Amino acid sequence: MKQVVTIPTSEMVNAAEKLAGATCASEWAGAELAAEENGEIRLPFSVFLDVLDVPIHIIDRSGLIRYVNPAWEVFMHDKKTEVLGHHINEVLRKSSYGFFFSIEESDGSRSVTHFDQKTYDSVAIATLEQGRPVSMFTYSTSNNKLIVTSVPIYREGKITYVLTSCTDITEFSDTRDRLEDAIQQNKLISDELKLYRTQYASSSIVGNSKVIGDLREMVSYVASTSATVLITGESGVGKEVVTKEIYNQSKRNSRPFIKVNCASIPENLMESELFGYEKGAFTGASKHGKIGLFELANTGTLLLDEIGELPKALQPKLLRVLQEREIMRVGGTAGIPVDVRLIAATNQNLEAMVQAGSFRKDLYYRLNIIPIRIPPLREHKEDIPLLAQHFLSQFNNEHGKNKKLTQGALSLMTEYNWPGNIREMENLLERLIIIGDESFITTTQIERILLGEDRRTVPTDGMSLREIMNDFEKAVLKNALETYGTTYKAAEALCSSQATIARKAKEYGLKWH
Known part of the structure; x- marks a missing residue:
C-alpha cells in the first residue's frame, strides 16, 4: 500500500537553503587540498567537519567516497575504513529514496527546481551531473524528517569534490x-461553546450533526417508555453510551443498571448467569442457590450486549421472559415475576442471521420493538x-x-x-x-x-522510482494547497507558476479553494 505523507514544504526549502548557503561552494574555490592518507582527503576545514554532529561525507568526481566525519559513521552505522574508496551508490544502495529539488538565487530572487523528469541514485551524484547544489527530502529509519544537501567544491573552475550533509528538520515542522x-x-473553543449552548448540554452523546441530533431526539423519546430497545451499530460507535443515556433519562435511573456481554459468558453457564439456579440444581452448584442477572436488575434496566452471540438453545427462554415477564431458575419449578427494561445491542446483522437460521425470528421481532441505529463516525x-x-x-x-x-x-x-x-x-x-x-x-x-x-518508509515493493517520486510530489502539493488555500499562494511558496501547480494538482486529483 502506498504511503500518505505530510511534507513541510516551507521548512524543507528553508532548511536546504540554509545548508546550501552555509556551505557555499564558491567559498572553497581556491582551497588547497592536503595530502591523501589511506584514500582519505583532508581539506583545510576538515578539522571542523570532524567535530560537527551533522553527518557529512565527501565524494570525488568519480563518485568515490573520500571523506566521512564521525557523525556520518554513527548515522550510517558504517566505519569509514569500510567505505573510503567505494562508490557512493554502492554504499547507499539500501537507503530510502527521496524527493529531489534544487534552489538557486539570482538578483535577489529565488527559484526551486523539482527533478520530476530525471532521478538519481544519490544527491551527491545529482550534484555532480547538475553542477549545482541539490537537496533531497526523505525520512530516516526512525521516521524523522530529513533534508540531505550536496554542494560542489570547485578547483580551477571544475568540480573536484561534492560535500553532502544531512539535517533533521523534524523539530522545524513541529x-x-x-x-x-x-x-x-x-475554533475548538467556538465549537465547544456552541455545543454547550444547545439544549443537549447535559447529554453524554456528543455532537452537533443532524444524525446525532436525531439520535438524541430518539433517545429522549425512548427513555420515557419501558419498551424493549434494539441498538445496532459497528463496534466502537457508542452503543453502551446510548444505553446509559436512555437509562439516565428514564424513570428507572435510580434503580439497578446491569450490563451483560453475551459473548463473554461460556454457553454452559449462560442460563444460570441470566436466570439463576436453585440449590442442588447441578453438580457443583452452591447449596444456597444463586440469583440471576434478571432478578438483580428487577425494577431497573438490563443491557444484553452482543445479543447476536446468545446461544440458539437459550433464545426461546429469553423470548419467554419478554412475553411472560417472568423467569425460571435452573432447577426451579415456579416462575418468578420480574420488571426489567431490556435493551439489546449488537454489531451484527440480525436480519441476516434470521435468514441464515442462527437467530430466532420471533425473538428478533420481540427485541426490535424500538430499533436505534448508531451511525459510524465516518458518517x-x-x-x-x-x-x-x-x-x-x-x-x-x-x-x-x-x-x-x-x-x-x-x-x-x-x-x-x-x-x-x-x-x-x-x-x-x-x-x-x-x-x-x-x-x-x-x-x-x-x-x-x-x-x-x-x-x-518509502514503499518500494512493486513501485517504480517514477511512482515513488510522484508520491512525494503529490504530498508536497497537497501540503502546500492545504496550507495556503489557493494555487497562486501555493505556487509562490513553491517558487513555481500557478499554471504548473494547477495542472499538477489536477493530475493528482487534489482539490483547493
Missing part, C-alpha cells in the same frame, strides 16, 4: 504546528472536532495534563475514516495525552499511530 495552534484553539465527521475536544478535556483532567491539538493534527483526524469509530479516537487521544511531555499533539504523532510506525 514548531510550525505549534504556531498554528492558536488559530485552532479559537458524521463534522462531529470530530467536538469529540476531540470532549476527550481532550476528559483525559487532560484525569492525567493532570494540558495538551492541545494542532490544526494539522485535527485535519488529519477529520480526514481519517476511523474503522474503530469513537472508541478508536478515544484510545488514541488518551494514549497521546499520557505519553510525552509536549504541550501539543502534532500531525506526526497521530500519523505514527493511525497510519502505522512503518508507513513513513
Whole structure:
C-alpha cells in the first residue's frame, strides 16, 4: 500500500537553503587540498567537519567516497575504513529514496527546481551531473524528517569534490504546528461553546450533526417508555453510551443498571448467569442457590450486549421472559415475576442471521420493538472536532495534563475514516495525552499511530522510482494547497507558476479553494 505523507514544504526549502548557503561552494574555490592518507582527503576545514554532529561525507568526481566525519559513521552505522574508496551508490544502495529539488538565487530572487523528469541514485551524484547544489527530502529509519544537501567544491573552475550533509528538520515542522495552534484553539473553543449552548448540554452523546441530533431526539423519546430497545451499530460507535443515556433519562435511573456481554459468558453457564439456579440444581452448584442477572436488575434496566452471540438453545427462554415477564431458575419449578427494561445491542446483522437460521425470528421481532441505529463516525465527521475536544478535556483532567491539538493534527483526524469509530479516537487521544511531555499533539504523532510506525518508509515493493517520486510530489502539493488555500499562494511558496501547480494538482486529483 502506498504511503500518505505530510511534507513541510516551507521548512524543507528553508532548511536546504540554509545548508546550501552555509556551505557555499564558491567559498572553497581556491582551497588547497592536503595530502591523501589511506584514500582519505583532508581539506583545510576538515578539522571542523570532524567535530560537527551533522553527518557529512565527501565524494570525488568519480563518485568515490573520500571523506566521512564521525557523525556520518554513527548515522550510517558504517566505519569509514569500510567505505573510503567505494562508490557512493554502492554504499547507499539500501537507503530510502527521496524527493529531489534544487534552489538557486539570482538578483535577489529565488527559484526551486523539482527533478520530476530525471532521478538519481544519490544527491551527491545529482550534484555532480547538475553542477549545482541539490537537496533531497526523505525520512530516516526512525521516521524523522530529513533534508540531505550536496554542494560542489570547485578547483580551477571544475568540480573536484561534492560535500553532502544531512539535517533533521523534524523539530522545524513541529514548531510550525505549534504556531498554528492558536488559530485552532479559537475554533475548538467556538465549537465547544456552541455545543454547550444547545439544549443537549447535559447529554453524554456528543455532537452537533443532524444524525446525532436525531439520535438524541430518539433517545429522549425512548427513555420515557419501558419498551424493549434494539441498538445496532459497528463496534466502537457508542452503543453502551446510548444505553446509559436512555437509562439516565428514564424513570428507572435510580434503580439497578446491569450490563451483560453475551459473548463473554461460556454457553454452559449462560442460563444460570441470566436466570439463576436453585440449590442442588447441578453438580457443583452452591447449596444456597444463586440469583440471576434478571432478578438483580428487577425494577431497573438490563443491557444484553452482543445479543447476536446468545446461544440458539437459550433464545426461546429469553423470548419467554419478554412475553411472560417472568423467569425460571435452573432447577426451579415456579416462575418468578420480574420488571426489567431490556435493551439489546449488537454489531451484527440480525436480519441476516434470521435468514441464515442462527437467530430466532420471533425473538428478533420481540427485541426490535424500538430499533436505534448508531451511525459510524465516518458518517458524521463534522462531529470530530467536538469529540476531540470532549476527550481532550476528559483525559487532560484525569492525567493532570494540558495538551492541545494542532490544526494539522485535527485535519488529519477529520480526514481519517476511523474503522474503530469513537472508541478508536478515544484510545488514541488518551494514549497521546499520557505519553510525552509536549504541550501539543502534532500531525506526526497521530500519523505514527493511525497510519502505522512503518508507513513513513518509502514503499518500494512493486513501485517504480517514477511512482515513488510522484508520491512525494503529490504530498508536497497537497501540503502546500492545504496550507495556503489557493494555487497562486501555493505556487509562490513553491517558487513555481500557478499554471504548473494547477495542472499538477489536477493530475493528482487534489482539490483547493
